[in-house]
Amino acid sequence: MPTFRPTTLHATHLDDVLSLDVHRGVAVIDLVQVSFVDAYALTGLACFIASAAGNGIPVQLLLPNDADVRSWLSRMHLRDVLDAFDVRVEGVLPRVAERDRTDTLIELERFNDSHGSDRLASFIWERLKGGVDGEVVNQLFEATGELGQNVVEHAGSPVGGFIAAQRYKAGAPEERIVVAVGDVGVGIRESLRVRYGDMTDAESIRRAIQWHVSRVPDEGRGQGLPGVVDGVRGLGGTVWIRSGAACRTVTRGQARTSEVSRLQGTIVGARLPCRPGR
Amino acid sequence: MSTLIAPKLVSSRDQARELTAGLTDDLSDAVVMVDCSALQASTPSFVDELVKAVLVERGAERLIIKGAPERTVELARRAAQNRGVAARLEIG
Numbered sequence: 001m002p003t004f005r006p007t008t009l010h011a012t013h014l015d016d017v018l019s020l021d022v023h024r025g026v027a028v029i030d031l032v033q034v035s036f037v038d039a040y041a042l043t044g045l046a047c048f049i050a051s052a053a054g055n056g057i058p059v060q061l062l063l064p065n066d067a068d069v070r071s072w073l074s075r076m077h078l079r080d081v082l083d084a085f086d087v088r089v090e091g092v093l094p095r096v097a098e099r100d101r102t103d104t105l106i107e108l109e110r111f112n113d114s115h116g117s118d119r120l121a122s123f124i125w126e127r128l129k130g131g132v133d134g135e136v137v138n139q140l141f142e143a144t145g146e147l148g149q150n151v152v153e154h155a156g157s158p159v160g161g162f163i164a165a166q167r168y169k170a171g172a173p174e175e176r177i178v179v180a181v182g183d184v185g186v187g188i189r190e191s192l193r194v195r196y197g198d199m200t201d202a203e204s205i206r207r208a209i210q211w212h213v214s215r216v217p218d219e220g221r222g223q224g225l226p227g228v229v230d231g232v233r234g235l236g237g238t239v240w241i242r243s244g245a246a247c248r249t250v251t252r253g254q255a256r257t258s259e260v261s262r263l264q265g266t267i268v269g270a271r272l273p274c275r276p277g278r
Numbered sequence: 279m280s281t282l283i284a285p286k287l288v289s290s291r292d293q294a295r296e297l298t299a300g301l302t303d304d305l306s307d308a309v310v311m312v313d314c315s316a317l318q319a320s321t322p323s324f325v326d327e328l329v330k331a332v333l334v335e336r337g338a339e340r341l342i343i344k345g346a347p348e349r350t351v352e353l354a355r356r357a358a359q360n361r362g363v364a365a366r367l368e369i370g
Contacts, residue, residue: 114293117290118293152290220361224322
């Protein structure tokens with residue numbers, strides 16, 4: 001049976017390009033047929049690379065045939081992650097001239113502590129204010145800050161966290177922004193297990209987006225993730241929370257959990273309309 | 279009265295701890311004012327940690343949040359409510 005290879009890579013297709021070649025003992029990322037990668041998928045690729053490398057598994061990246069996508073990956077600073085984790089690259093990742101796109105891109109970045117997380121949340125604010133609805137900028141600031149804080153405080157991720165964001169269709173009615181924060185830590189299930197007992201990955205995600213659920217027994221805790229979900233959903237956006245072998249997708253009208261390939265850690269992403277209600 | 283100046287953007291709990299680090303441990307007869315006139319955005323975690331540090335851990339008589347954006351005020355009220363100290367929070 002032929003393997004499905006997506007041409008557009010976003011939250012729901014991430015698994016289709018990731019595999020483990022057990023004969024060679026190599027983790028493979030196959031982007032050959034891909035003609036689009038969003039910020040969530042890019043963050044997911046970084047987490048996959050860091051996770052494999054952390055487990056001593058070499059990573060091989062097959063670059064896209066599409067030159068525009070190769071340039072985009074380069075512009076989003078994927079090379080920093082490839083170099084840091086010694087990824088073997090099949091194909092050439094071009095060097096691109098970095099014209100100013102600070103109002104539309106947050107390149108893939110790694111952070112290790114709350115100062116790094118604070119800085120990235122401020123980046124989001126500074127880069128988007130004025131060009132995007134104020135409520136959306138505020139929500140993105142809060143989301144980035146809270147998700148970054150979760151990585152630093154709860155994830156136990158040996159390489160810290162990754163973040164990337166991009167604004168799409170600037171100026172068009174369907175203009176939107178995607179932001180994602182990921183880590184290769186213990187995952188939500190393990191994080192909550194000590195306080196709430198054993199549960200599945202899907203159950204742990206459902207529980208983590210309820211108010212006042214936290215690994216830390218403190219009455220003011222457990223506001224970060226539910227606040228992100230409520231805020232993004234309230235503005236007509238979508239949130240993806242992927243941890244372990246489950247991914248929960250939440251929109252204003254519905255929420256559903258799907259089984260996914262097990263990835264170490266957690267990736268949370270949000271897609272928001274830049275001008276909700278218009 | 280002790281006055282703290284909130285910066286333009288605040289997000290982590292560490293930032294709240296840094297902002298309040300200079301306060302004495304016992305504030306039971308004291309009022310703390312946080313001047314938020316420069317503040318543009320805050321996260322729920324920052325605001326919760328601020329309320330915790332001033333009203334819960336140090337037991338201040340009052341915490342005044344002055345000149346804050348509407349969203350920060352909403353977060354401060356929610357944090358104080360969650361921690362059972364709403365009667366000692368004042369919005370200026």
